[in-house]
Every structure is written in structure tokens, then in C-alpha cells.
Amino acid sequence: MLRTLGHRVRVMGLALAAALTGSLLAAGTAAPAHAAVPATIPFKITNNSARGDQVYIYNLGTDLATGRQGWADANGTFHPWPAGGNPPTPAPDASIPGPAAGQSTTIRLPKFSGRVYFSYGQKLVFNLTTGGLVQPAVQNPTDPNRNILFNWSEYTLNDSGLWINSTQVDMFSVPYAVGVQRSDGSTATTGRLKPGGYNGFFNSLRGQPGGWANLIQTRSDGTVLRALSPLYGLETGALPANVMDDYINRVWQKYATSTLTVTPFADQPGTKYYGRVSGGVMHFTNSAGAVVTSFQKPDASSVFGCHRLLDAPNDQVRGPISRTLCAGFNRSTLLTNPNQPDTGSGAFYQDNVTNHYARKIHAQMADGKAYAFAFDDVGHHESLVHDGNPRQAYLTLDPLN
Template sequence: MLLRLVRRLGAATAVATLFALATPLTAEAAVPATIPLRITNNSGRTDPVYVYDLGTQLSTGRQGWADATGTFHAWPAGGNPPTPAPDASIPGPAAGQSTTIRMPKFSGRIYFSYGQKLVFKVTTGGLVQPAVQNPSDPNRDILFNWSEYTLNDSGLWLNSTQVDMVSAPYAVGVQRSDGSTVTTGHLKSGGYTGFFNALRGQAGGWANLVQTRSDGTVLRALSPGHGLETGALPSTVMDDYVNRVWQKYATTTLTVTPFADTPAKYYGRVSGNVMNFTNSAGAVVTSFQKPDADSIFGCHKYLDAPNDQVRGPISRTLCAGFNRSTLLVNANQPDTTSAAFYQDTVTNQYARRLHAQMADGKAYAFAFDDVGNQESLVNDGSPQQAYLTLDPLS
């Protein structure tokens, strides 16, 4: 069973990035304490780049940051209100150049920013990460982005993420022990501008997700979950689709087979405001309240997905089906035929527009975009080197 990144990130939270990890059944080749991360600046921008490696040290569970050599530094105690964090920035590469740093065994994030250093603070509960859906966040007018990774004794999992926002584009990669390299996260030529143009042209409030600076610079598009939070998207944006799903499965059975390598199936039927799932013996194993848009876009609340073997896998399948709008066209889920994704008029338009602009079609547009292997993730059990490539904003 491959280790999966279960990504339920809230950028507004004052906790370190957390990953729920499934223990592999077989041991991989020994992974050193640190591996090199080669950062290449192909952005074409001339302003300075600042890099940060922040996360949780896996051997101790402590939160902190790593310097360019991969040496761990714990955050200070912090306070309430939050106090300034130590400057954890690493000088990034100039335009057309590359810089190599060392990644330690972390579950965390690689942040990078253009032109200005990011503002981090520490509370008694841990690190306060940027939350640019808040107009008063000190990082609101800074162009930045981040990648997420876990490096442990079983290998490296490194992704490009758009769960919280689409901003300064980048790709990730890993060199394997046989010398081959795999990459993901690149946009098509013109894809960055194409995404924002498409989102701005999408009716129903989706254009309101785009944030710009006072000088007109496009900074990012917030995820639809954050759009609900700020009022950019109406809370009813998914209601029509949910109502049609609920109507269909009041008289039809939804069959969920959450694991491709096991035969377990679960059968969903709607009764009133609840969809009950039974196992092959007819026993109810879990139930879901009729979800709202926030539950769908965040894959939480009414679609909470605990790290178990029943409710969590069913929930993540439902989450993917709602976001991709495949539940009405296929009563057997998950639907992994990407040609059927996002075809309903009511769908996650942010995810639809993003995937359409990716060079390989892969992205992490919502928390369980890995259902059906649609995520922008690289993984290797014996990584020789990792890569982060800053791409043009065009």
C-alpha cells in the first residue's frame, strides 16, 4: 500500500503541515538524513527570491525550520498575540540560475516568495502560516507559493499544491536511484494567463476568487473554499448539483469501491437528508448528511474523512465525485475516466480550469484530487535528488 498524503490543510491554522501516513508493507532502501533539493529559477523575474523549508521534524515531532544545510531549528515558544518568528529565509536563485539546499526528514512545506520576505509568526500553539484570504494578512500583497513534502525512512513524497490557491507557478521532480527523473506541475505554454482568463470569464462569482495588487499585478486565485469564507462565492454555488444527486440516489444505489486492490464495496442510498452506506451484509457502516459547498470544496464537515478503512475512503470518493461532478453520470465510484470530469454546468470550476491548463493534466485542486491518481505528486523510495522549478508567470 503506497503512502498517501492526506491533505487537509488550512493555511489559517497555527499548526504545522500534517500528513496522515500509511505505513508501507515493505522496507525501502535506506534514505539519508537529508537529500539535495535543486531550485531553478525559470520565472524570468528579476526580483529576489526567498526560500523557506518549514515543517515538523519526524524524529521528534517538533515544529521548526531547516536552513540551507538541512539543519533543524525549533521554533521558539511564541505568544498570544503571536510574536515574530525567527528569519528562516534562504536566498533563492537569481533569474536563470539554480541553488541547491538540503531537505531533512520533515513533513512540511517549501515556501518561495518574490521581491519580499514572508511574514511568519509563532503562537503558543505553533507557527502561524500565511492566510491571504484575510485582507489584513501581512503577506496579502506578496507574490508567493509553496510545495508540500514528506521525506522519511520510506522515501520522498513531493507535490505541487493548489488546494489553497493558484499563484506563482512551479513544478516538482525527483531523481530516482536508477538515474531517471520524473516531474509534474508544469503548466502548458500560456497556461498561467489562460487559467486566470478562464476563471475571470466564468459566471457565478468565480471571477471574484482572483486577487490582484494595487499596481495591477495578479497575485493569486483563492480556492473555492476560501472563496466561500470571504464571500467571493455564494454559499449556494453547489446546491443544484447536490439536490440532483440526492434525488437520484433516493431511488438508485450508489456503489463505492474505495480500494482498487480489494473487493470491498459499499452501497449508498438516500433517506431524507441522509445517505446511508451499507456493506455486502446489509449493515449500515456510515452515514452522510446532505453536504453543502463548504463540505464539498474542503472535503470536511459533512464529508469528513477520518484516517480509517471505511468512512474515510468512502468520504474521499464522494468528495472527488462532487467536485468533479461525476456522481450523476456514473453510479459506480470512484469514476477515474477523466473525460467525464467537470462536465456538469454545476461543478468545481476552479479545479476544472486548473486541470485544463496543466501540461500533464495533473493538479491538486482539492484535498482528495489524488482519487484516480489525478494529483501532481512525485514519489520515490530511494530519492537521489529533488527538484523545484520556478516557472514563468505567463
């Protein structure tokens, strides 16, 4: 998933591929070899939204062969972005006409790591800085895309296959599902809401005390556009800065007198790290008793963003431990289970202090899977499909009900 950049200009620069989390890229590079993946694969977009608006499609990202940033047209041909400016300059129109309601359009996906955006009724506004593409940042009330109904999926297609997800890391908005047709003709899909799940999510969020209803953004005509992620809720003042403090404090108190055991790799059960709080800092030791990394007590922003005090570098020690802590804090399982991560979801979000945004999203998913925060893939609870030799990929625009 793309890491959030708050109110700062969000730039899709050279670090895009590295910014995608483990399931999309780390898994991709580690996957076993398969039959040769073609240069492009078909991507069928079906409009089951029942809306009459014109749909616009964008395929933006990193060309994995060259590392260059750009966009792909409907045929999967790569077009590099021209140089940007300061202030930002308008990007070339990369839009592809999408299908009308009840119809489908097939485009080609090239070997990219990036995003497929789709918008209803209006084209999205993209600009270029000297650092790359400026993406929509609707937590900013002056962003030109603030009043447009849109969403996106993230994907990586490389020589090891396709990884494609649905994501709510930045926001929950117009619903869609993604899928892949495997080489044997079978299909795998994820991201679909339960019947009534779209309205069910917003109604549930409206009823959650503590500022959570303030995450919802509407247009002046009353149209519900999206719910911001809790991280953006903190940055915009929709959520109080201390929204997670009570739980965080209880975790720090518990592990001052007991041990938190983290086994970060499912395929390496012998690799364990042991956390204890001393002097207000949680120190993790390895099996030999040596301290391998330490964490200051996080705040709500660190928890919801899986960053700052819970930074997760792409290494083999701190990053995997931090991912596990982040998942445990968002799911509020660190007090009930001293052996992390959890593989079953039955105990998730049971504390009164939790990531209610993530809780409510997962509750409305048909398969229970979602990317409701950056490391929702810990324990494989993410809405991701993969195939090493895909025949075709799918994106289905679902009804807003």
C-alpha cells in the same frame, strides 16, 4: 495536503504530519522498504521565472524523528521553533536566499513533513502562537502576506522515500514544477503548466460566470497575485453559498431511488459500500447489509473543503467513502457514474455545476495532474512524484505567462 482552516489563524502545530492527505503520508508509511534513505537529500531550485525579484526560500515542517515543529536551514539542519505567544510573536527568520533568474541553488531536505515556501521580492511574515507556527492566510485581507507573490510545495521525506507535490488546494499562484531523480538516474516531474497556462487559467476564470472571477486577488499596482480556492471564495463572499446546491440536490434525488456503489480501495476490489438516501440522509451499507456510516446532505463548503459534512477521518470506512464522495462532487461525476471512484478523467467537470476552479487548473496542466482540491488524489489525478531511494529532488520556478 494541508486542510484549510478558513479565517481562523492557521497554525502549523503538532498535527501537521497527520494533516497531510493519503498520497503524502498514508502512502509513505505503507511503502515497501528500500535502501536506506540518507538523513538529507539535495534539493535543486532553479529559477526559470524570468523575474528580477529576489527569491526567498523557506523549509518549514515537522521533524519526523522527534515530532517537533521547526525549520531547516540550507544545509538541512533542523531548528525548533521557540515558544510562541498570545498575541503571536515574530518567528525567527528562516529564509534562505533563492537563485537569481536563470540560475539554480541547491539546499538539503531533511526527513520532514512540511512545506517549501518561496516568495518573490519580499520575505514572508511568520509568527508563532502558543500552538505553533501561524501560516499565511491570504483570504484574510489583513494578513501581512496578502500582497506578496508566493507559493509553496508540500513534501514528506522519510525512511520509505520522498513524496513531493505541487498544490493548488488553497490557491493557484506563481507556477512551479517539482521532480525527483531516481536511483537509476531517471527523473520524474509534475506540476508544470502548458505553455501560456498561467495566463490561460486566469483568463478562463475571469470568463466563468457565477462569481468565479471574484476568486482572483490583485495588488494595488494591478499585479495578479493568485486565485483563492472555492472554499475560501465561499468564506470571503466571493462565491455564493448556494453555488453547488443544484448539483447536490440532484445527487440526493437520484440516490433516493438508486444505489451508489463505492469501491474505495483500488487494491481491494471486493470491498464495496452501497449508498442510498432515506429521510434526507445517505446511508452506506456493507455487503452484509449493515449500515457502516451515514452522511447528511452536504453544502458547498463541505464539498469544496472535503470537511464538515464530508469529514474524512483516518479510518478504513468513513474516511475512504467520504474521500470518494468529495471527489465525485468536485468533479461532478456522481450523476453519470453510480460506481465510484472514476479512474479516467474524461467525464470530469462536465456538468454546468462543478468545481470550475479545479476544472480550469487541470485543463492547463501539461500532464493533466493537479491537487486542485483536498482529495484530488482519488483515482491518482494528483500532481505528486515519489521515489523510494531518491538521489535528488527538484523545484523549478516557471514563467508567469
